[in-house]
Amino acid sequence: xxxxVAMASRVDWNSFFSLISSDSSRTALWLSLRTxxxxxxxxxxxGVPMALVLARMTFHGQTLVRSLVLLPLVLPPVxxxxxxxYTFGRKGLLGETVDVLGLQVAFSTTAVVIAQTFVALPFxxxxxxxxxxxxxERYEVVAATLGARPTTILRRITLPMVLPGLxxxxxxxxxxxxxxxxxxxxxxxxxxxxxxxxxxxIYLQREVDPDAAVxxxxxxVVVAVLVIGLVRGTRSTAL
Amino acid sequence: MNRFVALVASLLLVTxxxxxxxxxxxxxxxxxxxxxxxxxxxxGAFTELGKQFEAEHEGVTVTFxxxxxxxxxxxxxxxxxxxxxxxxxxxxxxxxxxxxxLEGSARxxxxxxLEIATPADNPAEVNSLDDxxxxxxxxxxxxxxxxxGSAAAKVEEASGIDIKPVSEEQSVTDVLGKVxxxxxxxxxxxxxxxxxxxxxxxxxxxxxxxxxxxxxxxAAIKGNVGDGLAEAFISFITGSEGQAVLAAAGFGxx
Numbered sequence: 373x374x375x376x377v378a379m380a381s382r383v384d385w386n387s388f389f390s391l392i393s394s395d396s397s398r399t400a401l402w403l404s405l406r407t408x409x410x411x412x413x414x415x416x417x418x419g420v421p422m423a424l425v426l427a428r429m430t431f432h433g434q435t436l437v438r439s440l441v442l443l444p445l446v447l448p449p450v451x452x453x454x455x456x457x458y459t460f461g462r463k464g465l466l467g468e469t470v471d472v473l474g475l476q477v478a479f480s481t482t483a484v485v486i487a488q489t490f491v492a493l494p495f496x497x498x499x500x501x502x503x504x505x506x507x508x509e510r511y512e513v514v515a516a517t518l519g520a521r522p523t524t525i526l527r528r529i530t531l532p533m534v535l536p537g538l539x540x541x542x543x544x545x546x547x548x549x550x551x552x553x554x555x556x557x558x559x560x561x562x563x564x565x566x567x568x569x570x571x572x573x574i575y576l577q578r579e580v581d582p583d584a585a586v587x588x589x590x591x592x593v594v595v596a597v598l599v600i601g602l603v604r605g606t607r608s609t610a611l
Numbered sequence: 612m613n614r615f616v617a618l619v620a621s622l623l624l625v626t627x628x629x630x631x632x633x634x635x636x637x638x639x640x641x642x643x644x645x646x647x648x649x650x651x652x653x654x655g656a657f658t659e660l661g662k663q664f665e666a667e668h669e670g671v672t673v674t675f676x677x678x679x680x681x682x683x684x685x686x687x688x689x690x691x692x693x694x695x696x697x698x699x700x701x702x703x704x705x706x707x708x709x710x711x712x713l714e715g716s717a718r719x720x721x722x723x724x725l726e727i728a729t730p731a732d733n734p735a736e737v738n739s740l741d742d743x744x745x746x747x748x749x750x751x752x753x754x755x756x757x758x759x760g761s762a763a764a765k766v767e768e769a770s771g772i773d774i775k776p777v778s779e780e781q782s783v784t785d786v787l788g789k790v791x792x793x794x795x796x797x798x799x800x801x802x803x804x805x806x807x808x809x810x811x812x813x814x815x816x817x818x819x820x821x822x823x824x825x826x827x828x829x830a831a832i833k834g835n836v837g838d839g840l841a842e843a844f845i846s847f848i849t850g851s852e853g854q855a856v857l858a859a860a861g862f863g864x865x
Contacts, residue, residue, distance in 0.1 A: 463793040478794050479749065479777035561778025561789065562754065568779075575781060579681050579756040 376593060383590055384583045391587035399565050400573035401591070407481060407569060408549035411488035415545040418489070419496030420538070424530075426497065427504035445494045452490055453558025460486060461559075483560035484567050488549035495548050496541040503537025504530075540603045547599040551592065644672045645840055646692055648683045650699030650827070652723065652783065655807055656860040657697070663856070664847050671840065679782060680758065687712055687832060694835035695844055697827065699723075700758040704828040714841070717830035719865035720849045721857050723801045724824055725762055727815040728790045728808070735796035740766070740817045743774045743797055751786050751795040754779035759786070762823050763799045769822040787812065801825070806861035826865065 384391065391397075426438055444452055458464045460477045470477055477483050511533065515525045531538070553571040560567040562576070570592055578585040645664075649657050654677045661673035676683065676693070680703035687693045688710055696712075697720070698704040704717050729737050735748045743750045752774065753760030760779065767774055777795065780786045786798040791811045805814035829848055831841035847853050854864070 457792060457794065461792065461794050557781065557785070561751065562780060563776065563778050576754055576756050579679070579754075579781075582685070 379586060379589060379593075382586050384587065387583070388587050391581075391584045392591050394584070396564055396568075397570075397573060397577075397584070397588055400568055400570045400588075403481070403484075403565065403568065404550055404570040407484045407488055408546050410485050411492055411549040412542050412546040414485065414489045415493050415496040415549075416538070416542055419493055419500060419541065419545070422493075423497045423500035423504060424526075427501045428509070441497050442494050444491050445498075449491060449552070449554025450558050453487065453555035456483075456487060456490060456555060456559040479561045479563065479567060481566055484556055484569060487555040487559050488552045491552050491555055492545035492548040495544040499541030499544060500534060500537050503534045503540075507533050543599055543603045547596055550595060550599070642670045642672070643836055643838070643840060644674055645694050645836055645844055646674050646676065647695045647697065647844065648676045648678075648687060648691070648693040648832075649695075649697040650680045650683070651677045652699050652801060652803060653677070653697055653827070655803075656857050656862065660848065660853055660856050663852060664844060667847075668840075668843070673844070681706075684710075684712075693832045694841045695829065696832055697829040697848070699825065699827055701826055701828055702758070704830065707830070707832075712832055714831045714833045714835060717828040718845060718849055719826050720829050720845075720853070721827040722824050722863035722865055723803055723827065723861075724820045724863065725759075725766055725799050726802045726805050726820065727797055727817060728787060728800045728805050728812040729797045729815065730790055730793045731810060731813055733813050734793070737797045738815065740770055740772055740819060743799075744772050749777045749794075749796045750774050751778045751780055751789045751798040752776040753783055753786055753799070754781060757782060758825065759783040759799070759801065762825055765823040766799065766819055770817075770819040801861075802863075803861035824863070827862070 422441060426434065426441070447455075459466055460470060460483070461467050462471070462478050467477070475482065477486065507530075511529050512525050515529050516522075520528070551571060552569070553575065556567070556569060557572055557575070562568045562572050568576070570588065574585050574588045574592065577588060647657065647661070654675075657675060657677075661675060664673055665671055676686070676691075678686075680698045680700060683693075683696060683698070684703050684706045687696060687707065696704075696707060698707070698717075701719075707713055708717065727737060727740065727743065729735070735742070735745075737743065737748060742748060752763045755761055755764050759782070763774075778789065780789065783800050783804055786795075787800050787804050787808060789795040790798045790800075791808065802814070802816075802820075805812055829845050831845060835841040848857075849865075858864075
């Protein structure tokens with residue numbers, strides 16, 4: 373709490389709105405919101421199957437797979453950025469393949485989304501896997517004995533049952549994507565309107581205008597608090 | 612019995628320690644640490660100069676804090692214990708002067724100019740500043756808010772060439788990193804960065820770089836270790852030994 377209070381005490385309230393409403397700030401915030409939304413969708417698409425496999429199946433090397441899925445949580449973001457650079461970069465492992473498909477990843481908004489998805493995905497998987505395990509398999513087993521197909525079980529029983537966990541995971545992923553900095557600056561670069569998200573804008577503003585950096589930081593904190601509040605909201609309605 | 616021996620031994624050690632300390636106080640080998648806050652681009656040259664300075668001044672340890680000049684000023688303003696501050700531009704030294712952080716005045720000790728850096732194989736066949744404006748050439752520059760970026764903007768202005776970068780990086784090392792990894796076809800970095808990167812990048816000089824010369828000032832900070840040590844270090848940097856090492860790293864004369 374104390375660092376937040378210290379930061380808030382430094383905000384120049386008289387010029388707060390002019391500081392946060394500059395063109396570059398708004399461009400950065402808008403880019404952050406857009407890319408985080410896309411990343412969240414990707415996290416749901418990639419994370420749901422991962423969580424289902426981890427929670428409902430037992431296989432050789434499961435612990436290792438789970439550790440690998442969780443790796444971005446503990447990696448320094450810069451390391452994540454470097455790893456992505458050598459995967460999707462122009463001279464990276466998949467760089468040429470991606471190039472053939474007509475996708476220019478380097479220095480593009482796509483790179484920002486990839487970086488955000490990379491760091492946010494574990495939040496989705498962890499959150500959903502926990503919910504899946506807590507919910508148990510009783511209803512699914514009963515449905516199966518009554519002759520329901522696996523897809524029907526997934527659609528009619530499993531997913532509706534874990535919807536709160538799914539929503540919480542999505543919101544957390546969104547919040548993590550919104551705050552993503554290290555992997556983005558390492559992998560995607562920084563260009564206004566294309567790759568310069570709000571955290572990058574804050575870092576840059578700090579060089580010339582510390583007041584603007586503090587004001588924008590507060591905006592990011594407020595958005596993050598709202599998002600986390602949303603998680604609690606979904607949890608309490610589920611209970 | 613063992614415990615008694617240990618106690619006596621440790622007592623002896625403590626008194627021995629006291630003895631040598633009192634000798635230090637009177638002798639020439641007094642132990643002091645000189646803390647130098649220096650711009651990141653000085654890392655190579657200053658690390659070596661620090662060792663030389665230690666060799667010439669017995670009992671002196673030089674510790675460095677290398678970071679962006681604006682970060683360093685902010686840290687000193689917040690009370691970080693710095694004895695000497697070496698900035699990569701006069702702008703940040705001016706901030707320190709305005710904030711009344713200096714003891715005495717600042718002295719210029721080096722200059723740096725920009726150079727084009729391309730990956731070693733130069734895939735986009737960049738040979739001049741004009742080539743950076745060609746479409747399809749992925750150029751990375753520093754953001755205008757940081758010194759290398761404002762220098763790049765001045766080069767663009769002086770030459771009338773409009774470069775459309777694919778990314779505006781936070782520091783010159785970020786630009787260099789994207790060139791070395793081959794993500795970017797070219798970047799504008801300092802002559803000293805190209806030199807430090809060795810074979811990993813290919814440096815291309817351009818005549819317009821002479822119009823934009825970055826000057827490095829150095830100054831003692833108020834409340835430094837004293838005994839004229841901060842001044843001695845500054846004289847060492849501006850003197851012949853310091854200048855030789857800086858020149859070898861690619862820096863120009865002030």
